[in-house]
Amino acid sequence: MMASNEKQQVENGVTSDAADLDKGPNTVGFSHPENPADDGAKAAEATDREYEWITGVKLWLVLSSLTLVCFLMTLDMSIIVTAIPRITSQFHSLTDVGWYGTAYLFANSAVQPLTGRLYSRFGSKHTFLVFLGIFELGSLLCGVAQSTNMLIIARAVAGLGASGLTNGALTILAASVPMHKRPPLMGIIMAVSQLGIVSGPLIGGALTQYASWRWCFYINLPIGAVCALLLLMIEIPDRLHQPGTKNPTILSTLSQLDPVGFVLFAPFAIMFLMALEWGGTTYAWRSATIIGLFCGAGGIFILFVIWEYHVGEGAMFPYSMMRKTVVWSSCIVICLFFGCLLTLSYYLPIYFQAVKGVSPTLSGVYILPGILSQMLMAIVSGVIVGKSGYYLPWIAASGVISATGTGLLSTFKPDTSTARWIGYQFLAGFGRGCGVTMPIVAIQNILPPEQIPVGMSLASFCQTFGGTVFLTFAQTIFSRSLLNGLKEFAPTVSPEVVITAGATGIRQIVRPEELLGVLEAYNLGIDRNFYLAAGAAAGTFVFCWGMGWYSVKKEAVNLEA
Secondary structure, three states: OHHHHHHHHHHHOOOOHHHHHHHOOOOOOOOOOOOHHHHHHHHHHHHHOOOOOOOHHHHHHHHHHHHHHHHHHHHHHHOOOOOHHHHHHHHOOHHHHHHHHHHHHHHHHHHHHHHHHHHHHHOHHHHHHHHHHHHHHHHHHHHHOOOHHHHHHHHHHHHHHHOOHHHHHHHHHHHHOOHHHHHHHHHHHHHHHHHHHHHHHHHHHHHHHHOOOOHHHHOHHHHHHHHHHHHHHOOOOOOOOOOOOOOOOHHHHHHHOOHHHHHHHHHHHHHHHHHHHHEOOOEOOOOHHHHHHHHHHHHHHHHHHHHHHHHHHHOOOOHHHHOOHHHHHHHHHHHHHHHHHHHHHHHHHHHHHHHOOOOHHHHHHHOHHHHHHHHHHHHHHHHHHHHHOEOHHHHHHHHHHHHHHHHHHOOOOOOOOHHHHHHHHHHHHHHHHHHOOHHHHHHHHHOOHHHHHHHHHHHHHHHHHHHHHHHHHHHHHHHHHHHHHHHHHOOOOOHHHHHHHOOOOHHHHOOHHHHHHHHHHHHHHHHHHHHHHHHHHHHHHHHHHHHOOOEOOHHHHHHHO
16 A cells, blocks of 8 residues: 555655655654654645646646736736826826835735635635736726826725735646756746836836836726636646545635735734834834834734634644745745845836946846846756755855856946946846745745745745835945935035936936936945845855755655665
């Protein structure tokens, strides 16, 4: 019976963390931090289940749909940037600019952890389609908005829908293909979706100029509809094991979603993010409002941790999952990685537009070396991991190379040559591409199938949280460095005038003899943000070692056993 189970396990490409560790060969040089006995029952159940995977044309249709949806989600985060001036003119709502982004962000971050429980309880495809439907509804409401308040509410609705899209896409992928085939497919999803962030301002500017700002939101509707139709036509298996009653009541279903945990987590996320958004801008960092928000968020977070520990396996983030070194190490790496990525995505265009004086469209062309090298290596590294099995060398190399490349970016000056800014971007993008999917691969590799949706929701939250925190740090560093730089390099120029003019307007309001000093001040702020990004990249190298020396090719290991 045992031999039969092992054979079935090999044929279907499914193993559990504990089962592999009992056999021994899957670990080299690292001791596993978990107790194999904890997952023994799950391992036995997993080996008895037959998995049917999606292949051929159906697989590529599913992959295309998931990739396009993830692209739309990241596009929606940045496409509004270049449309905001036209929106504020139409609605006379300059004071509401911040809410157009934060309403989306708050709703997304507050609900994201709950989405993992929803995917675990109700299955992947239909839950994903519900979130896609909410996202599409939010986009429609944004497009038809007749007031600034309606637009803010619509952005929050879109954020609610977007909260379940990235983790849903990764959960569906986990249900569609075996573990050793996932890395290259994850690389495709992550590589293409990142284009949304950098291309959003360009697409938004073109739509706003030649059509209407409303098309920045309408563009989501036809593409999302096609993706939903393709997913509806293809049967996607679920890897869920739902013990309990056959006819659950509404009350029992709600209890499995950990509503108390959500009620505690949502205000923590909102208060913390509000403190980050308002600190240093709307309110001083030392103000009672900001201190109160941070204290309130900290207190609620402590209650959340206590409650989650008390609930155990029914929690939004089960303790058995969170105590795994691979999981929390991967989450830290994700936070640092996307902090680095978003900092560069926001401030590289500012360097080219403000310091180099090129147009927004041309600045998008100038950042292509980093984007293309990252896309290429995300796919290549995924393919090689699928064949070799080991992801740790790639994330470690990613930390070293990306920290080196980003550190070189911090040497940018107003007169930096074309060869240097192309080469440095290429090196930094090459490094990021080596590791962009590896934390997600590590989490999926270590968790049993029924915990993968929760693990993906945690990974998605860490992306959003890490990016938000680092962008807040970057804004603070840039603002202070710009003011200090103006005092040093252009003492006769009014800082208020420079700040009001914005990155693309400084050449129109500054006298020619003062321009070089203002450019040096801008360059100083940008370079210091690149220091921050380089530090985040170096941090991924420090924390990646907790992800462990494990292979995604578990079936090959079992054959040897």
